[in-house]
Amino acid sequence: MKKGERRKSELTEKMVKYILANGIQSASLRNLAKAAGTSDRMLLHYFTDKEELLTVVLSTISKQLILMLDHTEIEQKTFSHMVRYLYQMMKDPEIKPYMKLWLELIAIASKKEDPYYRIAREIGNHFYGFYKETLKVEEGEEQEKMAALALVMVEGVALLESLDFDEHILSAIEGLEGVRR
Amino acid sequence: MKKGERRKSELTEKMVKYILANGIQSASLRNLAKAAGTSDRMLLHYFTDKEELLTVVLSTISKQLILMLDHTEIEQKTFSHMVRYLYQMMKDPEIKPYMKLWLELIAIASKKEDPYYRIAREIGNHFYGFYKETLKVEEGEEQEKMAALALVMVEGVALLESLDFDEHILSAIEGLEGVRR
DNA sequence: ACAAAAGTGTAGCGAGTGCTACATTATAAT
DNA sequence: ATTATAATGTAGCACTCGCTACACTTTTGT
Incomplete structure (x- = not known):
């Protein structure tokens, strides 16, 4: 995995935790950035826009839930x-x-x-x-x-x-x- | 019923329809005002703040639903x-x-x-x-x-x-x- | 008739939103 | 080593949000 992709999934992992704790409602780019230890500017560097970001984060959460079920x-x-x-x-x-x-x-x-x-x-x-x-x-x-x-x-x-x-x-x-x- | 109260429930009635059609999510004061044919300024004249407004509107909807059940x-x-x-x-x-x-x-x-x-x-x-x-x-x-x-x-x-x-x-x-x- | 109260318009504040422009530095590829 | 690419900072735009200040008119109560 390239370095950029690794960073991207690091950020995703932290955002997953934030959204699980606080819900989609309060998931603004600035809140997510703070939780992930970066800036909204950087989030939009790794993700094309908020929709893609949420797609990735929610899909990750969904995979976790499914894994928990299967395991x-x-x-x-x-x-x-x-x-x-x-x-x-x-x-x-x-x-x-x-x-x-x-x-x-x-x-x-x-x-x-x-x-x-x-x-x-x-x-x-x-x-x-x-x-x-x-x-x-x-x-x-x-x-x-x-x-x-x-x-x-x-x-x-x-x-x-x-x-x-x-x-x-x-x-x-x-x-x-x-x-x- | 006083005239003010009558107006208040007129507005409530229209806001009920708006929220049923569009959800709580998109119920901003400005949207609600437009739907009720008035201004956000006036909504906050009849209701102390948005929370009271939503309490009244949601309670009204809840009563309607309950009535539909009972009837x-x-x-x-x-x-x-x-x-x-x-x-x-x-x-x-x-x-x-x-x-x-x-x-x-x-x-x-x-x-x-x-x-x-x-x-x-x-x-x-x-x-x-x-x-x-x-x-x-x-x-x-x-x-x-x-x-x-x-x-x-x-x-x-x-x-x-x-x-x-x-x-x-x-x-x-x-x-x-x-x-x- | 007069005072008090209720109703209404305009304009804006301060905070939050997604997103972008412009710049600079660090890393990678050749 | 030079060049292309990626990473990061700072600032801010255009918008929406709940809410308020100020001014004015209309209605109501006595």
Whole structure:
């Protein structure tokens, strides 16, 4: 890797941390530059404009999140175990910033503007793929449908967790288990 | 009602429409003023500052959404009928702006700052209350738990619908019905 | 009728935004 | 060693933001 590219990814790495901690909203060039220990002038030297910069940074974050999922070497889980497990996982202080950013990305992406829309769908599809691989289906269940159901449930859990609706989440999981008894 | 208050709610009404159409993100005082047919100067005459203005406007929108829910004079629905029904409902062009705004509000509220956090929780609680009243439980189901489950599912559906994941949503609903057969 | 209060226009401040022009220095390629 | 390329600093532009100061008119209350 050339020296310039190395510097570029150094900067990217620090900006990733800043955006995870502070959100896209407060990611001005000057804020990002301060966090990366450089100047806005230099950011625009390495990136053509802010859009390309955010594309790179958000893609990096998305890759990290996907890697974390793939490296979650958990044994196959049944449906409700999976929901419980991911609910606990998203309360982890290391994971939480990713979930907050995920929600922010959804809100922005709902205007269908790239790169946000594209990246959000990419992440969503990886979530689905993860469920399809990791879900242990029981008799009478179909893999794809249960994976889709897990996707819906976990997204709902993530949304409600951000509003501290933990009691409702737990109650919902119990309701789910009651139904499939 | 005094004349001033009447004018204030006229302005509020127009700003409600603007924010439903364009989101909180682009709701600057100047944009809002233009949409309401007045000047930013006058907005700050009727409202003490932008925060109070947004509190009033967002509360109004929240009340509208809640009223729409309450006036949905539907017969009691079983769980999966409810999910299907609300999924169709949120594709209605009249409802969709509310859902987009709901997602935007969630993203902002996740920083726990008032008035956003407070309003978002208020709306969430009304959703839950709606399910608790409208869900027809079947034997072996508990009202509260099924309402919570509906809450989680519908929020998940709303999130994924904004990313156009309609196939996964439908597949999830089928999976759900398969499970409770 | 007169005073108090509410309504409205114009103009601008100070801060933040993405981005650029102009300059200089450091590094790399030949 | 010379030249081309990359890296960095300083300054600032044109714009938007929330908000305010000052002035003036209109309405309202007594």
